Amino acid sequence: MSTLGRKILDAARGLRSSLGPVGAGAEARKGADPSESQAQAMQRLRKRIGEQDTEIRELRARLAEGAANAGQGGIRPENVVWILGFPRTGSTWLAHMMEELDEHAVWREPYVGALFGNLYYDWVGEKHFETRHFVLGPRFRDSWLRSIRAFILSEANVRFPGLGKDGYLVIKEPNGSVGAPLLVGALPESRMIFLLRDPRDVVASRLDSVRKGSWLYQRRVEEGGGRTAMFNMQENALVEKTANGYLRSVRNVKEAYETHEGPRVLVKYEDMRADALGTMKRIYSTLGIPVENGALERSVREHAWEAIPEDQKGEGKFHRKATPGGWREDLTPEQVAAVERITAPLLEEFYPAVDGEKARP
Amino acid sequence: MPVTRYTLSGAARGLKAFVNLEAGVVRDGTKADHASRPARGEASRDGEMERLRRLLTERDTELAQLRAKVDGTSGVRPDRIIWIFGTGRSGNTWLSSMMGDLEGHDVWGEPRVGLLFGEFYYGSFEGQRKSKNFILGEKQKATWLRSIREFVLDGANGRFPGAEDGYLTIKEQVGSVGAPLLMEALPESRMVLLVRDPRDVVASILDASRKGGWHYERRKDDWGHTSTADEDPDTTVRERATRYLRQVGGAKQAYEVHPGPKALVRYEELRADTLGTMRRMYSELDITVDAEELARVVEDHAWENIPEEERGEGKFYRKATPGGWRDDLTPTQARMVEEITAPLLNEFYPP
DSSP states (O other), rough: OHHHHHHHHHHHHHHHHHHHOOOOHHHTTTOOOOOHHHHHHHHHHHHHHHHHHHHHHHHHHHHHHHHHHHTTTTTTTTGEEEEESSSSSSSSHHHHHHTTTTTTEEEEOHHHHHHHHHHIISOOOGGGSSSSSSSSSSHHHHHHHHHHHHHHHHHHHHHHHTTTTTTTEEOOGGGGGGGGGHHHHHHTTTTEEEEEHHHHHHHHHHHTSSSSSSSSHIIIIIISSOOOGGGOOHHHHHHHHHHHHHHHHHHHHHHHHHHSSSSSEEEEEHHHHHHHHHHHHHHHHHOOOOOOHHHHHHHHHOOOOSSSGGGGGSSSSSSSOOOTTTTHHOOHHHHHHHHHTTHHHHHHHSSSSOOOOOOOO | OOOOHHHHHHHHHHHHHHHHHHHHHHOOOOOOOOOHHHHOOOGGGHHHHHHHHHHHHHHHHHHHHHHHHHHHHSOOGGGGGGESOSSSSSSHHHHHHHTSSTEEEEEEOOOOEEEEEEEEHHTSSSHHHHHHHHHEEEEEEEHHHHHHHHHHHHHHHSSTTTTTTHHHHHHHTTTTTGGHHHHHTTSSSSEEEOOOOOHHHHHHHHHHHHHSSHHHHHHHTTTTTOTTTTTTHHHHHHHHHHHHHHHHHHHHHHHHHOSSSSEEEEEEHHHHHHHHHHHHHHTTTOOOHHHHHHHHHHHHHHHGSSSOOOOOOOTBOOOOOOTTTHHSSOOOHHHHHHHHHHHHHHSSSSO
């Protein structure tokens, strides 16, 4: 649907919600309150008819207005920049640095990839893809990808109305990355950052975050903000669960990255830690987004690890240690073996053993 | 499709609305003035009520068409969508087959669009839903309901091109958890809440999930598929009863607030008097159907017309006997279902 159409519908929706439920003809037909007199019933019907007439007039006006404003748009699909990967890979840090730049806004964790990805990849069996009825079936892929596209752009425009057609919308979506192939399939001209980190460090960071008193524990348990099952899991089981989640998510991001037609860049957390400015320059250069060097330097400096107050860093904190390879101290040999076994296809490709180090026992 | 008064008058109204719109005729409030004019005298009150109801219906039709124009959608009309919500093993396939055999009626069988949005939305946490970032956040509900509306209509139009003048039944028992969202997104659509005694539902799926059962055979090769029906049937019973509560609970919640035409259909009534129940259902949905055609489709899909070899234990068509749970479930299992589904059982199947 066009942006024009969306604007019209937004207005219509707003009006409709202000008028109360629609389909009130049926409401009237279904029968009145037995205690209601005929006079009261007639008054109710007249009131509703008046409301209907108001909505009809408004819809007509909006259609006319929409025709006059045709062609004006909001966020451009090619200015959407996805950050896809997995949690605890530096996506918050990266998004903060990008957000500082002119005409950049960040949409933090909409979970739109999870919305569509969960059903597509996890909730239905293979046989559903053979029928023409399944809403995400292959025969109608173009159609539902268009719907997903419209869904994303519509929601983005509602949330970032001031960004305009020249602005860049960074969508930080580590928790919805399972749906990465669907997201970039729906927006093939968008830009994509594949953000990667050694799965052993990711798991070590996750383990630290679920300990009692941690930042995540405070948010989820003490403030009642979300899933709490992980806090009751046996540690080794959590290691396996996180590693499986990493594999599931990063595998899909890799698939999206390999097939994406738009500008794309692979970024390793370890590279960012080693040379944040150089990596940021590479990101923007590869994505074809012009940025001013001074602004980039300022942004990198402001969000450097060293600029974070000491009391906000350390074990149990959101900013933990930021030390690539720290897993050697954090995980038991059994836990390392489990992560390496589960994530082997990705580990071998992105973090092959070096200097004679044995990647897997 | 049967030529009905509803269809003809609806088409005429549609034409009128279209002509008015295209010609730029702006409603000047005349009708509203008429609507607000009180009737004089006792004798004319019934007639006045009738007139007001007619005006309401006319405006509903016009609004549906205007919204379709604003939506940018043509094809399947939202007000001609009929949802069937409930849970599996409640006669969904039977009911939708009869509905789909009527001329001008199509069936979209289990798109799982309710699962897509409902499972995600109701599986999220309050903190997420309150965040403006969350894709289905409460503050942006009006916008994403519209997006859901478009998603459904686009999917329907892609699969059923040329269905403008017909009815589209969407059989979505599996996605009933999302019924409240779907009905809110398409408030002018019609809805059937199909319920069956949860004890019979659980007995039926327990039978189907055992090795060799139709459900087991269909799902056994799916990734991650497991069935406890043989080794630990009580677990299956507990899971299925919980699923019943969730799905039928979602459907009931949608049914209670849905402003459009709706009908509550019990499987047991459908078995006892299929034709009578179908007539009542279409009447409550405000859809006129040809009586002879309805009788024919009911006859075509009667239990008695299913070949003997396709019926029985482990088969899709099992026994179709309300109350059969007494033979199929252990007393413990029956009690388990009754406890889990108590809020619904007490309302729909009081002791």
